Amino acid sequence: MTQRKAIFPADRQSIYEKNGYSAAIQSKDLLFVSGQVGSLEDGSPEPDFEKQxxxxxxxxxxxxxxxxxxxxxxxxxxxxxxxxxxxxxxMMKVKDSVFKEPPYPSWTAVGVTWLAGFDFEIKVIARLPSETN
Structure with a gap:
């Protein structure tokens, strides 16, 4: 059986527990991050799209x-x-400020009709640095 470890950012675990999922799951040297939205501290959507x-x-x-x-x-x-x-x-303006130089990660953008009140969501897979796994 594959070992899984739940990961939660500081001060946000209750939001995930309320909805029954983990912010991320570590499995060996991979990190699978659940979709992240532009929520305010109370979990509601940031109304301005770029700020979201x-x-x-x-x-x-x-x-x-x-x-x-x-x-x-x-x-x-x-x-x-x-x-x-x-x-x-x-979105590209924000993305380009985060991923500034090659090699860029692979990327898939999907148009959707509903994101529970949000207009943008991002999920990723990351490889953990060797000293953390």
């Missing part, structure tokens, strides 16, 4: 850090967009 994307990346950063990772450890990205055509420029 920034918050989603901040929440992702906090989850990665809780596992001993950084954005440099990310190998695969999936993003979900409620209005991709009109949101792409703002």
């Amino acid at each position: 994307v920034v918050r989603a990346f901040d929440n992702l950063r906090n989850t990665l850090e809780a596992a001993g990772c950084t954005f440099e450890d990310v190998i695969d990205v999936t993003t979900f967009h409620t209005d991709p055509e009109n949101q792409l420029d703002a």
Whole structure:
């Protein structure tokens, strides 16, 4: 049986427990991060789209850090967009400030009709640095 370890960013475990899932699961040297959204401290959506994307990346950063990772450890990205055509420029601005140089992670963007009140969600797979696994 594969060993799994739940990862939670500081001060956010109750949000995940309330909804019955983990922020991330570590399995050997891989980290599978659940979709991160641009939520305010109370879990509600940030109303401004670009700020929502920034918050989603901040929440992702906090989850990665809780596992001993950084954005440099990310190998695969999936993003979900409620209005991709009109949101792409703002999302790319934030993405480019995080993933600044090659090699970039693989990336899949998906248009969706519903994200529980949010307009953007990002999930990733990262490889843990060898000293953390």
